[in-house]
Amino acid sequence: MQYVSTRGHAATPSFSEILLGGLAPDGGLYLPAQYPQVSGAELDQWRKLSYADLAFEVLRKFATDIPEADLKALAHKTYTADVYRNTRAGEHAAEITPLRTLEEQGGKKLVLQSLSNGPTLAFKDMAMQLLGNLFEYALAKQGAELNIVGATSGDTGSAAEYAMRGKKGIRVFMLSPHKKMSAFQTAQMFSLQDPNIFNLAIEGVFDDCQDIVKAISNDLEYKAAKKIGTVNSINWARVVAQVVYYFRGYLAATTSNEQKVSFTVPSGNFGNICAGHIARMMGLPIDKLVVATNENDVLDEFFRTGIYRVRKSAETYHTSSPSMDISKASNFERFVYDLLGRDSARVKDLFHKVETAGGFDLSGQAGSDGNEFTSVIQYGFASGRSTHADRLETIRFAEKTYGITVDTHTADGIKVAREHLTPGVTMIVLETALPAKFNETIREALGRDADRPAGFENIEALPQRFEVMPADAARVKAYVAQHTGL
Numbered sequence: 001m002q003y004v005s006t007r008g009h010a011a012t013p014s015f016s017e018i019l020l021g022g023l024a025p026d027g028g029l030y031l032p033a034q035y036p037q038v039s040g041a042e043l044d045q046w047r048k049l050s051y052a053d054l055a056f057e058v059l060r061k062f063a064t065d066i067p068e069a070d071l072k073a074l075a076h077k078t079y080t081a082d083v084y085r086n087t088r089a090g091e092h093a094a095e096i097t098p099l100r101t102l103e104e105q106g107g108k109k110l111v112l113q114s115l116s117n118g119p120t121l122a123f124k125d126m127a128m129q130l131l132g133n134l135f136e137y138a139l140a141k142q143g144a145e146l147n148i149v150g151a152t153s154g155d156t157g158s159a160a161e162y163a164m165r166g167k168k169g170i171r172v173f174m175l176s177p178h179k180k181m182s183a184f185q186t187a188q189m190f191s192l193q194d195p196n197i198f199n200l201a202i203e204g205v206f207d208d209c210q211d212i213v214k215a216i217s218n219d220l221e222y223k224a225a226k227k228i229g230t231v232n233s234i235n236w237a238r239v240v241a242q243v244v245y246y247f248r249g250y251l252a253a254t255t256s257n258e259q260k261v262s263f264t265v266p267s268g269n270f271g272n273i274c275a276g277h278i279a280r281m282m283g284l285p286i287d288k289l290v291v292a293t294n295e296n297d298v299l300d301e302f303f304r305t306g307i308y309r310v311r312k313s314a315e316t317y318h319t320s321s322p323s324m325d326i327s328k329a330s331n332f333e334r335f336v337y338d339l340l341g342r343d344s345a346r347v348k349d350l351f352h353k354v355e356t357a358g359g360f361d362l363s364g365q366a367g368s369d370g371n372e373f374t375s376v377i378q379y380g381f382a383s384g385r386s387t388h389a390d391r392l393e394t395i396r397f398a399e400k401t402y403g404i405t406v407d408t409h410t411a412d413g414i415k416v417a418r419e420h421l422t423p424g425v426t427m428i429v430l431e432t433a434l435p436a437k438f439n440e441t442i443r444e445a446l447g448r449d450a451d452r453p454a455g456f457e458n459i460e461a462l463p464q465r466f467e468v469m470p471a472d473a474a475r476v477k478a479y480v481a482q483h484t485g486l
């Protein structure tokens with residue numbers, strides 16, 4: 001399997017090369033040259049598999065340069081009941097991503113897929129635990145080291161730090177928006193005292209942090225000298241690991257390949273739903289992929305109008321689903337590449353326009369940049385948005401009607417999913433975090449605290465270690481250089 005950059009860079013590297021390389025040298029994102037296809041017979045066989053074996057089957061289609069025995073061992077090391085043990089009553093840890101029916105009426109069915117039972121209580125653990133093991137494996141083979149520079153709005157950071165802490169040859173420099181994560185998220189990251197973990201609280205929003213990561217990755221000389229890698233969904237390996245649970249969700253919710261399901265995905269950086277898009281392009285019978293945003297509704301606007309209009313930092317709201325406070329969704333470029341028939345020259349122009357003019361218009365109206373919005377429907381996309389008031393109402397509704405407490409991001413997903421239910425097509429909502437991470441809003445909605453899985457009881461009281469820094473790539477570069485000695 002070879003990979004191409006969305007912006008047309010000539011080289012076609014292997015999976016292991018892009019695993020360690022992250023962003024393509026031309027500033028684009030990597031995608032497979034062709035999506036591997038999954039046949040009906042394969043899907044039938046996959047119905048019987050454990051999560052680890054399913055992960056191996058999906059991964060082997062992409063990571064063709066890793067010996068299969070090694071890949072299988074990595075999948076089995078990662079996807080264990082012990083790693084994904086933060087289950088709720090009624091869930092079996094061995095299922096890794098258990099499904100629960102929330103409602104079923106008049107042929108309409110709504111199901112929740114739990115993706116947040118891993119070590120940091122968010123869906124990021126699904127991919128990040130694998131990434132940690134893949135990095136360790138690839139670096140040991142090459143005798144190399146890696147300095148990860150990442151951006152987080154709250155969950156990628158902790159998932160990456162928990163997955164990489166103490167790992168030989170790896171340092172993590174994680175940029176987060178200063179004072180904009182929940183108290184739990186902040187404590188989860190900043191209380192880590194491992195010498196290979198560095199937390200930088202950036203005076204700005206998530207998009208500023210991500211811009212710095214991209215600026216560093218685009219400085220090819222610096223990137224090579226300091227051995228810089230990425231853990232964000234910029235990194236293709238992150239996305240491919242997320243593809244697996246779409247297959248799992250489909251197979252667990254259906255009994256035959258004639259059936260279709262839809263997914264609603266709480267969205268910010270477009271990594272999660274991009275994995276759903278890839279699963280669909282591989283032949284998984286997905287009907288709709290529904291993008292659920294919070295008040296930062298750039299993606300909802302695009303999927304309603306064809307106009308992609310990024311917001312500036314000052315126009316990005318700080319909401320009660322803070323992990324989705326994103327106005328410039330990195331992975332959207334991967335979808336636009338497919339939407340434009342893989343025309344990398346146009347992708348390059350459009351994303352240049354995002355930087356210079358704040359967006360682009362594919363609505364087909366006079367003066368627009370193209371008319372491809374008319375094709376969006378062929379890719380199954382739909383969207384909706386949710387506000388703080390919706391979130392509170394949905395958290396209360398879920399407690400009363402379904403008997404479970406959901407986190408604020410999942411509440412956004414449920415609110416939007418219920419607007420897109422279709423008779424005969426099961427709608428799966430992805431649960432992207434556990435409520436304990438956003439206790440402030442749970443208390444506001446329910447007048448009580450969220451349940452806390454064991455081990456996190458007093459996390460906010462632990463001493464914290466972090467450095468506050470302006471949104472300045474040069475300052476971050478200097479910090480990384482100083483702490484790597486490279």
Ligand SMILES: Cc1ncc(COP(=O)(O)O)c(C=O)c1O
Binds near residue numbers: 123268410
């Ligand atoms: C809890 C939670 N929900 C939803 C999202 C949005 O996911 P994505 O950025 O992949 O669209 C994130 C951040 O990634 C998150 O942490």
Ligand SMILES: N[C@@H](CCOP(=O)(O)O)C(=O)O
Binds near residue numbers: 151232233271
């Ligand atoms: N919501 C994310 C933002 C980064 O997304 P990623 O999928 O690109 O890592 C977070 O919680 O950090």
